[in-house]
Amino acid sequence: MQLKRPVSQLHLGLMAASCALLSSTARAQTADANQPPQIDQPLQIDADLLYYKENAGRVQTIEPIVSLKKDFGDQRVLDGTFTLDSLSGATPNGAIPAHQPQTFASPSSSSLTPKPGAKTTLYTIAPGDLPQDPHFKERRVAGDLDWSQPLGLDNTLSYGGHLSTEHDFDSVAAHAGLSHDFNEKNTTLSAGVSEEYDRIHAHGGNPVPGSDYALYEKEPNQTKTVAGGLIGVTQVLSRNWLTELNYTYDRSQGYLTDPYRILSVVDATGLVASYRYENRPDTRARQSLYWVNKVALGSTVLDLSYRRGKDSWDVGSDTVDARLRIDLGHRVYLEPHARWYRQSAADFYSLYLSETGPAPVFMSADPRLAAFSATTFGAKLGMTAGRNGEFSLRLEQYQQRPTEQSSSLTALQGLNLNPNLKATIVQLSYHLEY
Amino acid sequence: MRIRTVNCIAILLGVLVIGGCSTLGVKPWQREILARPQMALNAEPIDAAIDDHIYFSKEAASGGRSFGGGGCGCN
């Protein structure tokens, strides 16, 4: 009755099918059956390293950033960021180049001329060079914590805080915002307020604004506050086009002067006669209108924004920023980035002060307040790493071109008073989702 | 000048809101492209924060995207 014969094709097929059933379900069992599927509430970890380097031995920064984002379900999200920022290099002190050597004291010096028992660090600038403090060193530690949650069906509440500390500067800030969705979530109205409180305690003390550099007059610690507000509309325009328009207003009050900036005071021929500490108004109101578009063109996403800024110091600015995220296959993307910026000068900005004219109340030679245009070009290359990771590298080049770089005064001929600034930005990022 | 700017903003916002209510937008079930992470307005928050920080320390204008940059001496 029992016969041993070669196994038939059919039997082989049935054997294979049975084996497939029993082995596949052995795996399925562990993954599926009894335990209820876990709700995924991923933890997102971002680790970034920023390297920023300016040309001509100026500032360079190495900045590690770690960010954690935890989704507690139901769109309740906690987001924390920790930043460590180490700056070093030379930073312009505001004085203009001259055909003679110029000598300055580092801000931490207790006087301009060496005195017994007092620490004085001097630096001398060669003729034709931009005066820069070569001993500039700073370390900043900053932390941000943000919480976001729905409030009812159509509202989102978010609030958060920011703390940052440096040797000469402490800042604490808080913000809160509410957004409301309507029109089937095609339109979102947002509003928010923020408040920032800063304490400035410059190395060697805060100079008395506008005072003669030679007198080396210092004041105790100073403070400033910034209060701001935002309203915005986000609108879905089509299946692949999202737009947002934000209006922000903020008002700074208090010590807005840069404690490390001075101005050259020149005579009628352009020879440097003395230096003065800068002095800025103690209020500044800024407003900006920001318009951003996200447009999907197939798998490519365009991010195009324009910002118009204006402030009570008469600085007007325009910014156009464009990014194109291009998927190169399933795992790699390339994101070219271009940015164009221009600003007009603050009404109290000047490259230098003239001995002959009436002395202004407010004055600054801070290149940040000059008229200039700037461009950024770069790209980011990202690729998935493992199942839930992404690795990316961003390389960018920033260049600032001041409008006013020379003077007609005879002693200043042939000098570039406010040279171009070039900076390289390298950012390495790793993103992981649990 | 400032008043004119503010007026312009108010008109623009108004147009968007009113326009939004009537015709613009998509049905709730047509949001698959908008739901892609790359389409989020803050798709790359850390890149944005880094940019804000760099430009805050080099330019007079800042912020706009959300609240103005700040919180650093940035000289």
Added chain:
Amino acid sequence: MRPARAAVDAAWRPPHAPEFEVLAREDGIIAVYFTAMASPCELLLEATDVHAAGQLGSAAAQEAWRIETKFSRYRPESIVSVINRSQGSAVAVDLETAALIDYAARCHSLSQGRFDITSGVLRRCWKFDGSDRVPNPDAVAALLPLIGFEKVLWQAPLITLPAGMEIDFGGIGKEYAVDRVLALVAEQFAGAVLVNFGGDLATNRAPAAGPWQVGVERPDTEGQARLLLELRRGGLATSGDTHRFLLRDGVRYSHILDVRTGWPVPAVPRSVTVAAGSCVEAGILATFAMLQGSAAESFLIEQGVQHWCLR
């Protein structure tokens, strides 16, 4: 011949149908009895620790009941019921269900369409209760459009059944449960294990004292004369119509139906028992043999499997 130290009675019935019972037998085997899938179930363990055996038995029963709950067509919450109520829409199934459907699809094609998990709708006409109520041929013919796995759209994880059609895992489910339970217990227990669900059984190996002795009920004598088989490893399954047939004008109508006609396959054996690598494999071979009718024996010989065919 050795004494039947590790005897298994495939026709075993619990004396008073206990839900769950652990018994240390004199032959060094601990037996766990429970009921699942409308069958008496037993788990035999070559073990001495009654407590540990009880825990294994409990895990085995849980697994059997899980599979029953998940795949029984009689339970409205089962995935099979969800699929059968889907009225033409797609149902997304989990990996385990997908594996079973894959298996059924494979068997359907290997049997050239004779094995078909959509044939269950024929039960609406055919009630195999031993009576002589043979259905009206028109009623049977009316059901034929609802049969045919080729009409099912199966694209894992989505199954789409045309409205009115049904599937069931009869002829697969119990055998699958036997192999699953054996795998589950053998994972946690080093000794010999035998799982027996109402006559469909599987073992990982023979006890030290010798192979399992399996008694198979002979259909015509019902529990009187038994076939005594030895089993060392693998599965054993029986397909038969002991209690499920119709008798009219001296013609015996078997419950093995031909999906192409809707009528019983003529001249099927009373029972086919097959030994194979697993209970699932043994079960499908026995079912395929029954579908062959008069050619059952030659079919089994051709497959080269150990079998016992009773007519």
Added chain:
Amino acid sequence: MLLSLLLLASRSALAANGGQLLDLAALKGQVVYVDFWASWCAPCRESFPWMNRMQDELGRDGLVIIAVNVDHDHSDAEHFLREHPARFRVVFDPDGVLPGQFGVRGMPTSFLIDRDGRVQSRHAGFRLTDRDPLTQQIRVLLHAH
């Protein structure tokens, strides 16, 4: 009242669409939970385990869960279902016929229909804290007869 009208509207529209997508009339006598979902919707992910549990626990009492997928691209839905298996019926409506008729205003939205075919409630969104109240509503409807 308003909701009942919506359901009637959806039925007539369904008839016009061949009634192939969802035949609620055939489900009379059962409590039906119709859930509109999409693969890209985050709360939808959280609703699937709960709907599986409801089908497992309350299916025998007469609960039928029908998840209407509105993904334009069918493969997106399949990908989602591989990650989040469903043990309940899934209807595919890539053209958005059903959500249009039901008046769905956000993802996900669910409708609870009693044994007489009347829409008893609509629920927008899905949060973990919604699970217990929804379960309770379903139980009440199941035992209403």
